[in-house]
Amino acid sequence: MTTKKKPQVSKAKFINLLIFCPSELILSGIMNSLDNATDVKIIHIEKNTIDSFMDSIKKLKPDIILFTYTEPFPNIREICKAIREISKVQTKSQLLLVGNIPSHEEIVNLMNAGVRGYFDLNDQPFQLPEAIRVIDKGEIWLPRDKMSSIMDRIISVVGKDLKEKTLDQLTPTEFQVLRLIGQGKSNDEIAEALFISKNTVRSHIKSIYAKLDTHNRLQLALYAINSALF
Secondary structure, X not given: OOOOOOOOXXXXXXXXXXXXXXXXXXXXXXXXXXXXXXOEEEEEEEOOOXXXXXXXXXXXXXXXXXXXXXXXXXXXHHXXXXXXXXXXXXXXXXXXXXXXXXXXXXXXXXHHOOEEEEEEOOOOHHHHHHHHHHHHOOOOEXXXXXXXXXXXXXXXXXXXXXXXXXXXXXXXHHHHHHHHHHOOOOHHHHHHHHOOOHHHHHHHHHHHHHHHOOOOHHHHHHHHHHXXXX
16 A cells, blocks of 8 residues: 655745844834844844844854944944954855945945844835845845945955956856856856756855955956956
8 A cells, every 4th residue: 555645835935034233213113124024034132232143143044134233333243253253164144234325435445344134214114125135135235326336436446456357367268257256157057057066056155255365246247247257
């Protein structure tokens, strides 16, 4: 006698979100913005110290960290770098800052310190869930009305340091991987386009990092843009 297997029901993929927000007023607005985002799961809200916030990251391992940056933190770059280091080792979390948009130079510095997106308090609230989803996919979020000028500034600052590196060091496949990264493709999409495995894509990216003396995907994308690879 044979028994039929019950069909497996796939579980919905939630984006686990950790929020740092000492301001009750701003937190209320964030919660309202996320009210209908059924794919975003708030796993913790931290209102106290940076130390307790860091502990929460280590313990909860969120997908996205939403950090409200409404008052000047004298050590904000160090905070971002610390989050990046924790994420590298333990969590793979992505960092989204929410606050009043600072100067372009500060945005460049913060993104080099590990920030994956900046959501302006003047942006439409309904866009916040989309910003979270975009960053969760490994992409970058910046205020849409300022993105062009900000990216120009990022390219001029970061790209300047990369001009000394040459593409001659790359293998033909590595060159194609870099070109696709510049187009914003994910590792899965690169693997499909080049008919290679995801592990092979990761190996190529690691090799490109070493050859071009780069340290993150943003720098590779900017290199591709600056070199007009597409």
